[in-house]
Amino acid sequence: MSTPLAVTQNLQGFGTNPFWLDLIKMLGVFVFLVVMTLFTIVFERKVVGRMQNRIGPNRVGPWGILQSLADGLKLAFKEEIIPVLADKPVYFLAPILSAVPAFLAFAVIPFGPTVSMFGHHTPLQLTDLPVGTLVIFATASLGVYGIILSGWASGSTYPLLGSLRSAAQVISYEVAMGLSLVAVFLYSNTMSTSGIVAGQHRLWNGIPLIVSFVIYAIAAVGETNRAPFDLAEAESELIGGFHTEYSSFKFAMFFLAEYINMVTVSALATTLFLGGWRAPVPISLWHGANSGWYPIIWFVIKVVLILFVFVWLRGTLPRIRYDQFMSFGWKVLIPVNLVWILAVTAIHVFQDRGWPSWEAVGLPLVVVLLVVVVPALMVFEGAAARKAAELAEDDEDELEYAPTFPTPPLDLAIPRPPRQLAATGARRRPDELAAGDSDSTETTDE
Structure with a gap:
């Protein structure tokens, strides 16, 4: 059930690369996240459009695939409106605190095995630590500070209420998400992401740790403020939530942070439960499936499939009540997690x-x-x-105190239109006949 600790804690290959090679990998991670954000926005609009019998974006670029790029450029060049009562230093700092931790979390995500780049053998991973999974968890949780500060610095009531809601639900579901990782650490005997992927060479963790996988998936949706848990952005109650008073590029940074967090939790689920960059069973029979640059393809496919589940939930489930959402996190997910551990x-x-x-x-x-x-x-x-x-x-009490005032009869006949009666040759009642004669007289006078 477990893998020897000496094997999983072997972190050779990290920290020995040239500085310029680390810069190339940093640029690659940054480009990957930006491209995945642009892809996810169009992907979500297309999929939800098909689910709702709509076409979706189809104007900008072939099949509308450049729509998210056009939206990003539009937001970058839009006029910026800053509220008069805003605390400007914190107002400017909040979007940065939301976007930067989302990028940092991907530093320890493994994309593939060791490959040759410009004459150097290096793993397709920026870096790794003996506690690499906790690094992802810690950096991803820093985004809540940007949410809280954005609602407080706006100087408005609705953003403040939205930020408080978001902080409460993120903290609540972070507890369930963190507990779901404990079983993975026990099963793999390591906390490093590369070690966890190495321990899934025979069996993915999602099969023996199915309970942890399900709890992590639910907590990830609540952590990222996505439907049906998007209570911090409930338009009918809080207009837009914590980013109501933001516009232009600052609003785009909140938008970017949300979708990068979706990609991050999807990549973490792939790493912890779905074998990471390893190919699925039919493809893994091929000897070269898990070597070279091919594992990047399997990794991206798994991430996109998890993103599809996010979109599927948004197009299927209605938004739940806030008290139900919080009760589910504290009274169901956490106790089940503790028993499972x-x-x-x-x-x-x-x-x-x-x-x-x-x-x-x-x-x-x-x-x-x-x-x-x-x-x-x-x-x-x-x-x-x-x-x-x-x-x-309660129903019996309502029947006992039923209203006694008179109600109109429910069997009133609605007269049919005169032209329909004339066309069908049906026999009309006297009241219908009088109504028909008056209508015909008005038509003749006209």
């Missing part, structure tokens, strides 16, 4: 002590099922029954 830890300990695989896996799962899952389901059913009884009692 206990089970994975027990399996890990039993296997280290030499237990057979079926006993090491089966015993903790049976204990969790009998001690935690069954009582939790019983409590849930009891709560649902009590709530149903309360609703039935």
Whole structure:
């Protein structure tokens, strides 16, 4: 179940490259993120358009693929409007605090194995650390400071409320996301991203750690403020949320940070649960699938598939209530995560002590099922029954105090138009006949 620690902690190849080679890889990561942002915006509009029986962008460039580039140029050259009551230093700093951490998180994401670049053998990864996954988690969470400061510095009520909402939901779902990574660390015996990918050469972590994968996926949607969890940008309540008072290039930076965060959490899910840059099973039978520059293709395909799930959720699910959203994070995701971590830890300990695989896996799962899952389901059913009884009692009270004022009859016949009656030759009632005669008289006078 686990990989030897000495293998996964081998970080050779990092920190020994020439400075100019690191600059090339930094430029490559930057270009990749910008291109993925432009692609994701058009991809989302096209996919949602098809889901809603619309065409989507089709004017700028072939098939409308340059629409996001045109939008970015438009935002960069638009007139900037700064509120009079804004705290200008913080107002200018907030978009930077949102965009820069989104770029930094990709520094430890592995794109592929070791390749030859300009005569040097280097991994397709900017850098790595023994705690590389925590670096991604820490840098991605810094974006909430930009959200909070943008709402406070705008000097307006609705952006402030949107920033508070966003901060609350990001912090809440960061807890669930962080706990979902613990099982991956226990299973892989390492926190470095390259070591986690190396440990998935036989089996992707998403299969044995399916519970962690599902929780991470839900928390990632809540972390990035995407539908159905886009409560910080609820137009019907908060106009646009924390960036309501921003325009021009500053608004574009918030937009850029949101989509880069989507790419970041998708790349992290690919690295932790979907084998990273490794090819899927049918393609991996080819000897050269996981060597050279080909793994970049498998990595990008996996990231795009996860981005499609983001878009799919936006085009399918309605926005939920804020109290339901927060209750789901604190009362469902976190308790399930804690129980799952206990089970994975027990399996890990039993296997280290030499237990057979079926006993090491089966015993903790049976204990969790009998001690935690069954009582939790019983409590849930009891709560649902009590709530149903309360609703039935409320309905009885409403019927008891029903209104006594008169209501109009519901069987009133609507007269048919005279021309339709004349065309069909139907027999008309006296009131319809009088109405038809008056209409014909008015037509003759005209």
